Amino acid sequence: MSETEPKKRGFFSRLFGRDEEAAKPAQTPEAVVEQAPEPVEELKPEGEEGVAPPAAKPEAPVVGTPAPEPLALPASVESAPLPVEPEPEPEVAVAPQPEPAVIPEPAPAPVQPKRSWWRRLTEGLSRTSSALTTGITDLFTKRKLDAGTLEDLEDILIQADLGLATSARIAKAVGEGRYDKQIDPSEVKAILAREVETILTPVAHPLAIDATKKPFVVLMVGVNGSGKTTTIGKLAAKFRAEGKSVMLAAGDTFRAAAIEQLRVWGERTGAEVVFGQQGADAAGLAFEALQKAKANGTDVLLVDTAGRLQNKQGLMDELAKVVRVIRKQDASAPHAALLVLDATVGQNAISQVEAFRETAGVTGLVMTKLDGTARGGILVALAAQFGLPVHFIGVGEGVEDLEPFSARDFARAVAGLGEVA
Numbered sequence: 001m002s003e004t005e006p007k008k009r010g011f012f013s014r015l016f017g018r019d020e021e022a023a024k025p026a027q028t029p030e031a032v033v034e035q036a037p038e039p040v041e042e043l044k045p046e047g048e049e050g051v052a053p054p055a056a057k058p059e060a061p062v063v064g065t066p067a068p069e070p071l072a073l074p075a076s077v078e079s080a081p082l083p084v085e086p087e088p089e090p091e092v093a094v095a096p097q098p099e100p101a102v103i104p105e106p107a108p109a110p111v112q113p114k115r116s117w118w119r120r121l122t123e124g125l126s127r128t129s130s131a132l133t134t135g136i137t138d139l140f141t142k143r144k145l146d147a148g149t150l151e152d153l154e155d156i157l158i159q160a161d162l163g164l165a166t167s168a169r170i171a172k173a174v175g176e177g178r179y180d181k182q183i184d185p186s187e188v189k190a191i192l193a194r195e196v197e198t199i200l201t202p203v204a205h206p207l208a209i210d211a212t213k214k215p216f217v218v219l220m221v222g223v224n225g226s227g228k229t230t231t232i233g234k235l236a237a238k239f240r241a242e243g244k245s246v247m248l249a250a251g252d253t254f255r256a257a258a259i260e261q262l263r264v265w266g267e268r269t270g271a272e273v274v275f276g277q278q279g280a281d282a283a284g285l286a287f288e289a290l291q292k293a294k295a296n297g298t299d300v301l302l303v304d305t306a307g308r309l310q311n312k313q314g315l316m317d318e319l320a321k322v323v324r325v326i327r328k329q330d331a332s333a334p335h336a337a338l339l340v341l342d343a344t345v346g347q348n349a350i351s352q353v354e355a356f357r358e359t360a361g362v363t364g365l366v367m368t369k370l371d372g373t374a375r376g377g378i379l380v381a382l383a384a385q386f387g388l389p390v391h392f393i394g395v396g397e398g399v400e401d402l403e404p405f406s407a408r409d410f411a412r413a414v415a416g417l418g419e420v421a
């Protein structure tokens with residue numbers, strides 16, 4: 001046999017042998033793609049052409065383990081590009097968010113106890129009483145009573161607008177039986193309270209609503225700034241609280257603000273409001289309001305009027321016209337004509353009473369703004385001079401700060417004395 005001839009495989013070699021391709025281990029698709037087969041050079045023996053190279057000796061198979069079938073890859077996989085893993089996104093530093101601030105809930109406002117009328121009265125009259133009591137204390141401390149002392153006392157009372165006659169009366173009462181004697185300031189205050197109460201008692205009358213007159217017509221008059229429209233609203237609230245039906249007539253047609261103010265009071269109190277345009281005829285509006293109040297069976301009709309100075313005759317004539325028109329429907333109306341006085345005007349209140357009583361037939365007084373002056377003694381001077389009923393006094397802005405007038409409470413508050421048990 002020639003050396004160049006391939007050796008024949010033995011029987012066992014042919015029995016346990018397998019094809020080269022089958023003997024190769026199975027490859028994954030990635031390995032197939034990544035590892036391309038290297039070209040194998042064709043070996044030719046020297047001096048001879050066309051002789052097949054000797055077959056490579058197959059590896060010994062593992063006995064008992066079946067050889068896997070070669071994996072056939074589709075053409076699309078063989079030509080597919082290698083998958084590229086996406087680059088990880090760069091991490092973005094996030095600043096830590098501060099925790100939201102915890103806002104504590106506001107503590108509930110403490111419930112203020114309702115002040116008694118006596119406390120509101122004394123606080124409202126504090127300016128007047130302070131001026132009086134301080135002057136009395138300074139005057140009578142370590143000083144005997146003589147003619148000069150009584151003159152000084154009279155001056156203190158006049159400065160509080162108690163009036164000449166009232167001041168002289170109180171000074172005389174203090175001097176009786178006390179000349180050349182030491183007198184305690186507290187004793188002088190007690191005499192002051194007693195004399196003031198004596199003067200005010202005859203005029204301290206509440207406003208009585210006659211239920212047989214429907215409506216009971218109340219005409220409200222006063223100068224600009226006296227608090228007339230606000231007083232109407234407060235009275236409406238009081239009458240409504242008593243269970244009475246109320247109608248308001250916005251007769252101050254010169255001020256648009258007065259019309260709107262009265263409408264607001266009507267909404268608050270549940271009272272019907274009759275109003276017109278600014279500049280409308282006040283007498284005609286009062287006539288219309290009275291017609292409606294009669295038709296509705298209203299208990300109380302409160303008629304507002306424009307504020308006017310007592311020395312302006314033309315304006316006072318317009319007020320007189322309102323009264324005449326009301327009386328065309330009801331000869332007894334208005335059943336009450338209340339003059340609202342601002343305590344801060346002092347002695348000027350006397351001329352106001354004189355003028356409005358003549359024009360509108362004033363039947364009673366309402367004194368407001370006693371909390372804003374040290375001249376609250378003017379109420380005593382008015383009572384002594386005119387004797388008109390004082391129905392209400394006001395010592396603040398609230399509805400509860402307008403109350404029926406009490407002679408004893410007023411006198412003791414002015415003199416700086418405590419409440420009577």
